[in-house]
Amino acid sequence: MSTxxxxxxxxxxxxxxxxxxxxxxxxxxxxxxxxHSAQDRSLVQEAxxxxxxxxxxxxxxxxxxxxxALRNPANLRNWGAARHEVKCQNCHAISVFVNGKVADRCxxxxxxxxxxxxxxxxxxxxxxLLPFRISESQVRDVLRTWYRSRWxxxxxxxxxxxxxxxxxxxxxxxxxxxxxxxxxxxxSGRYYYTTETVRGTDGRLExxxxxxxxxxxxxxxxxxWFDDELVPGTVGIHGKLLKRIEPFPTTxxxxxxxxxxxxxxxxxxxxxxxxxxxxxxxxxxxxxxxxLCSREVxxxxxxxxxxxxxxxxxxxxHVLVPVWLVRYDYGxxxxxxxVNGYTGKVSGEQPxxxxxxxxxxxxxxxVLAGLSMLDR
Numbered sequence: 001m002s003t004x005x006x007x008x009x010x011x012x013x014x015x016x017x018x019x020x021x022x023x024x025x026x027x028x029x030x031x032x033x034x035x036h037s038a039q040d041r042s043l044v045q046e047a048x049x050x051x052x053x054x055x056x057x058x059x060x061x062x063x064x065x066x067x068x069a070l071r072n073p074a075n076l077r078n079w080g081a082a083r084h085e086v087k088c089q090n091c092h093a094i095s096v097f098v099n100g101k102v103a104d105r106c107x108x109x110x111x112x113x114x115x116x117x118x119x120x121x122x123x124x125x126x127x128x129l130l131p132f133r134i135s136e137s138q139v140r141d142v143l144r145t146w147y148r149s150r151w152x153x154x155x156x157x158x159x160x161x162x163x164x165x166x167x168x169x170x171x172x173x174x175x176x177x178x179x180x181x182x183x184x185x186x187x188s189g190r191y192y193y194t195t196e197t198v199r200g201t202d203g204r205l206e207x208x209x210x211x212x213x214x215x216x217x218x219x220x221x222x223x224x225w226f227d228d229e230l231v232p233g234t235v236g237i238h239g240k241l242l243k244r245i246e247p248f249p250t251t252x253x254x255x256x257x258x259x260x261x262x263x264x265x266x267x268x269x270x271x272x273x274x275x276x277x278x279x280x281x282x283x284x285x286x287x288x289x290x291x292l293c294s295r296e297v298x299x300x301x302x303x304x305x306x307x308x309x310x311x312x313x314x315x316x317x318h319v320l321v322p323v324w325l326v327r328y329d330y331g332x333x334x335x336x337x338x339v340n341g342y343t344g345k346v347s348g349e350q351p352x353x354x355x356x357x358x359x360x361x362x363x364x365x366x367v368l369a370g371l372s373m374l375d376r
Contacts, residue, residue, distance in 0.1 A: 063177060063315035064127065069274060088236075124274060128254040129320035131261055132168060132341045139166060139324045139339050146337065146346050165327060168341065170262055170320040171242075172233035172270035174277040175250050177316070182222045182289045182309040188299035189213040213301065220296050226285050227251055228317075231277040233270030237323070238336055244347035245340040248321040253342070257320070267320060274316070282311060 134142075143166075193209050200206045228251045232242055255261065272280070290307045297305065322341025326348070327334065337348030 063317060066176070066278065066314040066316045069124065069316065070278070123269070124318050126172070126257045126318045126320045128257050128317060129170065129261055130248055130250065130253055130322055130342050131255055132265075132322040134322075134324070134339065134341050134344045136166065136168070136324075138344065139341075142339055142344055142346050143326060143337065146348060167325045167327070168265050169236075169323050169325050170265055170267040171237060171323050172268055172272075173248070173250070173319050173321050174231045174233055174270075174272070174274065174281065175228040175317045175319060176226065176231065176278070176281040176285070176314065177228065178226045178282075178285060178311040179313045180224050180226060180285055180289050180309050180311055182224075182293055182307050183219070184222065184293040184296065184305060184307045185217070185219040186294075186297045186302045186305040187215045188218040188297050189215050189301040189303065191300045215303070216299075218297055218299075218302070220293075222289070222293055222296055224289060224292060226288070229281050229285055231272065231281045231284070233272040233277060233318075234268050235271045236268050237325070237338065238349070241336055241338050241347045241349065242323075245323070245338050245343075245345045248340070248342060250317070250319055250321070254317075254319060262320065270318070274318075278316070285309075285311070 190213070192212050192214055194212065195207050196210050197205055197207050230246065230248070230250070232239065234242070270277075286307070286309055289309050290305065293307050294302065294305055324339040324341050326337040328337075329335070335349040337346070339346045
């Protein structure tokens, strides 16, 4: 969605307040989703059915005001059901079990060293989630295909990484919306060419075309709307794997949080808190703005680009996203394979068979030697 259209949509947003005894819930879509149509009214009715008419402010379905939450995160607490938290003393992941059986081993690293964990005083609970859409049987098919494609993995990998270790987990994410306004300045360069006469290695004079750059100062401004900049709140999942199975469609397919969605599943409690996630999110957005501004610099090249950015209209969501996890040990190492529980995208780690790699290298060398013999 373009910046201009996104801005217009936000101006047209409608705030719907559901009155109740002592408090109300303001349901605001960042894109002005709640209007006056029958479909819009049904969304409000769905919220009332889930949370009742007297629910506290922390059940706003979508965006939350970032500055207000940073001042008072305690206003955003309430899992809506009994829960039990445990912390792994090995990988430090915190798991939340809502009205369900508590695991005796860590779902992330397999360690039995788990202890009861006291909830953080100002912990923010999720407002929305993506439900699992990829079934366990579909995931097993995806994993079998993935294992078969691991040509340089040891033959006993499939036995060591049996899919009966498959776990469905809801992972914590933060999403950030913001209007970014950047002022940039740089030196823009335009190429020009001259012809020079030089003496070659053989002593003869020869001409050559030489490129030069003419530098001139440039400056400008750029505005961009960020919609759901993702920052993971997990420590239990290896970050590089998680990045590979993104994106999660948090801008379109979220459901309002209900304990019914997570009952029976493992939910990881965030350990990247809102303040730290805000810092990470703004760093990500700043890098994006620098890349966007670099495209605005005129000329053939540029240098010394400096970008100053102001962020306005900042909102956030704490959401849960579905991930299927296979964890297995091979030798002394722990490996993970992830499947996006909504899209089916897979990414994983594997040990390497150096015997297979050595044989492949020898085979390539033998083929090259054979081709060399044929050329003679």
